[in-house]
Each structure stands twice: as structure tokens, then as C-alpha cells.
Amino acid sequence: MITLVFRTLIFVVSAALGLIVADLLLEDFRIDWSQWWGFVLCVVIFAVLQSVLSPWVAKMADRYAPVLMGGIGIFSTLISLIIVVLLPIGGLSIRGASGWLLGSVIVWLVSALGTVLLPMLFLKRQLTDRKDERRP
Helix, strand or coil: CHHHHHHHHHHHHHHHHHHHHHHHHCCCEEECHHHHHHHHHHHHHHHHHHHHHHHHHHHHHHHHCHHHHHHHHHHHHHHHHHHHHHCCCCCEEECHHHHHHHHHHHHHHHHHHHHHHHHHHHHHHHHHHHHHHHCC
16 A cells, blocks of 8 residues: 555656656746645546556557557656646646647656656665664
8 A cells, every 4th residue: 555655756746757858848848836736636536547558559659550659658748748738737837849849858758757756766865864874
């Protein structure tokens, strides 16, 4: 149970980092910080959609277009972003082709790196703390 909560937390934090980095790098990708609750809701919905859509899109691509298997993460990120922006919760807006395409790539890349690197960072800190506790 703790592992599931830990993985979920890492995934949500990684999604938030991906959206923030895209906001910082792209002019057409905007987070409305005046509605912080909208951004938090966007992150949660995006993370849930991403975790649900990735396996579904992979299954569809494997069945109908095996050539697309390499782009599953980016494609499911794009679909998740479209749904989040269309929801009337505010907090995130994307305009123009560059905002959609580059934003999807940036969010996918940062969130993928986050899901790999954040657990390693946390586990390294845990191991260091345990070593310090064992020393006399």
C-alpha cells in the first residue's frame, strides 16, 4: 500500500513538474497561477488521465498501428492535455500548434524523467539516513 501511495505521489509531482517546465519554456503554454486550485485540479486530472490513457493508447497502437508504439507516451500526453484544457476548471491554457506539440513533448519528457529520477533521489536520501542511524 505504501508503495502505491509513493508511486502515485511521484507520478503527480512529475506531472506537475512537466506542466511547470512547459509553462516556463513556451509562450503558448500558460498556467494561470491566480487560480492555483485550478492548476492543482489540472495536475490531478492530467495524472489520472495519463495513467489510464497510456495503456489504452498502447493497446490501440499495437493492434492498429504498430509503427506508433514509440510515440505512445507523447500521444497519450497530448490526449490528456486536450481533455484537461477542454474541462471548465481553468488553470491551464494552450494556444497554437507549437504550444500543443512542444508542450506535449516537454510535459512527457519532464514527467518521464521525474518518474525515474525522483524515486532514486528519495531512495538515496532514505539509504543515507539509514546509514547514519547505524553508525555508533
